[in-house]
Amino acid sequence: MKVQSLARLSQTAVYPRLDIRHAFAITLHALWRNHGSKLRLGLAISGGVDSMALASLCREAIDSSSRSAWTDKYSATPPGFTAFIVNHKLRSDSAHEAQKVSSELSRLGIESRILDLDWKAYGDPQRVNNMESIARKLRYRALGHACHEQRIDTLLLGHHRDDQAETVMMRMLAGYRGSGLRGIKFEAAIPECAGLYGVDHSGDAELGETRTQAPNPVEEGGVRIARPLLAFDKEQLVSICQQNGVRWFEDRTNTDVTVTMRNTIRSLLSSDALPRALNKSRLLALAENKASERDALEETATNMFDAMDIKLDISAGEATFTLSAEPISMMGRIEQAALLRKIINLVTPAREVPLMSLDRAIEYAFGFDLETSPHAVQVAGVDIQRVPNRSAAVYRTVTLCRRLPTSKEKETLQLTLCPPVHLGNEEQPASWTQWQLWDGRYWLRVHPAASPSAATQGCTVRVRFLDKADIADLRKSLVSGDGNRFDNALHLVKGNKRFTCPALVVTRSSDNTEKVVALPFLGWSADGWSQNDWDEHPDHWTWDVRYKHVDLPKSQDTG
Numbered sequence: 001m002k003v004q005s006l007a008r009l010s011q012t013a014v015y016p017r018l019d020i021r022h023a024f025a026i027t028l029h030a031l032w033r034n035h036g037s038k039l040r041l042g043l044a045i046s047g048g049v050d051s052m053a054l055a056s057l058c059r060e061a062i063d064s065s066s067r068s069a070w071t072d073k074y075s076a077t078p079p080g081f082t083a084f085i086v087n088h089k090l091r092s093d094s095a096h097e098a099q100k101v102s103s104e105l106s107r108l109g110i111e112s113r114i115l116d117l118d119w120k121a122y123g124d125p126q127r128v129n130n131m132e133s134i135a136r137k138l139r140y141r142a143l144g145h146a147c148h149e150q151r152i153d154t155l156l157l158g159h160h161r162d163d164q165a166e167t168v169m170m171r172m173l174a175g176y177r178g179s180g181l182r183g184i185k186f187e188a189a190i191p192e193c194a195g196l197y198g199v200d201h202s203g204d205a206e207l208g209e210t211r212t213q214a215p216n217p218v219e220e221g222g223v224r225i226a227r228p229l230l231a232f233d234k235e236q237l238v239s240i241c242q243q244n245g246v247r248w249f250e251d252r253t254n255t256d257v258t259v260t261m262r263n264t265i266r267s268l269l270s271s272d273a274l275p276r277a278l279n280k281s282r283l284l285a286l287a288e289n290k291a292s293e294r295d296a297l298e299e300t301a302t303n304m305f306d307a308m309d310i311k312l313d314i315s316a317g318e319a320t321f322t323l324s325a326e327p328i329s330m331m332g333r334i335e336q337a338a339l340l341r342k343i344i345n346l347v348t349p350a351r352e353v354p355l356m357s358l359d360r361a362i363e364y365a366f367g368f369d370l371e372t373s374p375h376a377v378q379v380a381g382v383d384i385q386r387v388p389n390r391s392a393a394v395y396r397t398v399t400l401c402r403r404l405p406t407s408k409e410k411e412t413l414q415l416t417l418c419p420p421v422h423l424g425n426e427e428q429p430a431s432w433t434q435w436q437l438w439d440g441r442y443w444l445r446v447h448p449a450a451s452p453s454a455a456t457q458g459c460t461v462r463v464r465f466l467d468k469a470d471i472a473d474l475r476k477s478l479v480s481g482d483g484n485r486f487d488n489a490l491h492l493v494k495g496n497k498r499f500t501c502p503a504l505v506v507t508r509s510s511d512n513t514e515k516v517v518a519l520p521f522l523g524w525s526a527d528g529w530s531q532n533d534w535d536e537h538p539d540h541w542t543w544d545v546r547y548k549h550v551d552l553p554k555s556q557d558t559g
Contacts, residue, residue, distance in 0.1 A: 043082070
């Protein structure tokens with residue numbers, strides 16, 4: 001089932017004659033199948049009436065349905081549930097309340113874990129100015145990490161129709177327009193988890209096309225959130241808890257209009273103080289209309305994206321496409337922007353590419369006026385450049401790659417993969433370092449040699465951009481055979497594009513000298529280093545690298 005059709009399950013009109021239990025069971029079953037019939041789903045449980053109703057409905061949907069409804073070729077059993085209860089540590093009784101929530105979930109037959117937030121990096125949360133936004137970040141990162149530990153890739157949240165109306169109102173007050181008023185999505189990647197491996201669009205690698213002998217994987221996986229209660233009102237959820245005898249635990253600060261903007265808006269929406277144009281039903285209709293518009297836009301852009309001849313070379317971090325004037329000219333401006341964004345996302349280091357930032361890039365990439373166009377256009381950290389082809393003006397070939405790093409980026413985008421290594425530490429045997437995301441494009445990790453040599457004593461391993469000086473130094477220091485291997489690898493990426501590639505460097509603490517030891521996406525390693533074969537060469541330092549998650553066009557889909 002496509003995401004768009006699955007999202008339709010969040011709209012009340014889908015269930016005009018079904019009670020909430022039956023409607024929820026349909027939504028949960030479709031969600032479970034859409035995610036590959038996973039054995040376990042996660043539940044984010046605050047203890048409030050909405051999340052406790054979510055837990056009760058999940059349990060009821062499994063218990064009341066026939067076993068055959070929850071079996072298919074991927075799974076022989078219905079899904080289990082693990083509930084995650086976040087203790088924000090913002091109130092003196094929060095730990096005790098978390099235990100009470102856990103006990104109630106146990107009574108429902110749902111296992112649970114309590115996640116205590118760690119505020120050390122921010123100090124006393126009561127004294128932090130932006131406490132609400134920090135608490136949100138800590139909460140989602142704790143939830144994402146816990147899901148990854150439990151091998152759960154789908155986390156269900158308890159947001160409902162009242163939350164949707166509140167969100168639309170908050171966005172209106174914040175100045176959002178257009179698609180920004182679509183409200184809460186039925187399904188999305190878990191927020192606030194950038195750079196967390198196994199959570200942030202990562203964890204399951206698939207092979208991408210590359211010109212190295214050992215293909216480098218493209219990341220897939222991660223944790224997604226879904227909101228199966230978006231079709232239901234809070235009143236319905238209260239009724240479910242009451243009918244099922246489920247206890248809930250309200251945070252008294254949720255009704256204090258002086259604490260957060262959302263609390264103020266919640267109070268206004270429940271009163272008659274607002275004009276009819278801003279009542280709950282009008283806000284929900286607006287959100288649904290904007291969501292439908294954006295879904296249609298994304299579907300059009302995706303269909304064109306899949307039909308195009310797009311090549312992604314992850315060794316060079318470069319995308320190339322060829323198009324003709326006719327199909328592009330038939331698309332609207334906003335549709336062209338959505339299409340170009342999908343192509344840019346293949347190579348950009350940026351996490352977000354706003355459609356409104358693409359006006360000039362659209363004219364350059366999709367326009368066919370060869371006389372007035374510039375040499376190249378930059379947007380979202382990407383160089384967009386036409387390939388000269390004046391003999392066939394009805395066709396256009398365009399390349400996109402990460403623009404050359406600025407001096408500031410060269411200084412700031414230096415990531416430590418392995419801290420200084422010291423010999424003779426038998427209590428801490430060598431192991432893989434954690435995966436880290438560099439430049440928003442590459443996941444990397446290293447494994448020290450089983451017995452580090454004196455040459456690596458006190459050395460730090462970092463990743464940074466390859467530099468011209470690195471090439472000159474390596475050509476001087478490498479012997480003929482190694483030098484040939486290095487040159488062959490280097491020629492896989494032509495010209496200045498090679499200076500957007502990652503280089504692994506070792507820095508000696510004794511004299512602060514640097515040495516390039518690997519060019520990961522070009523498949524080259526210096527003596528004593530190798531790619532992802534530590535078991536076979538425990539005397540070597542080993543590196544592993546993967547490209548960021550991207551939506552590959554069907555012309556290159558390895559799925």
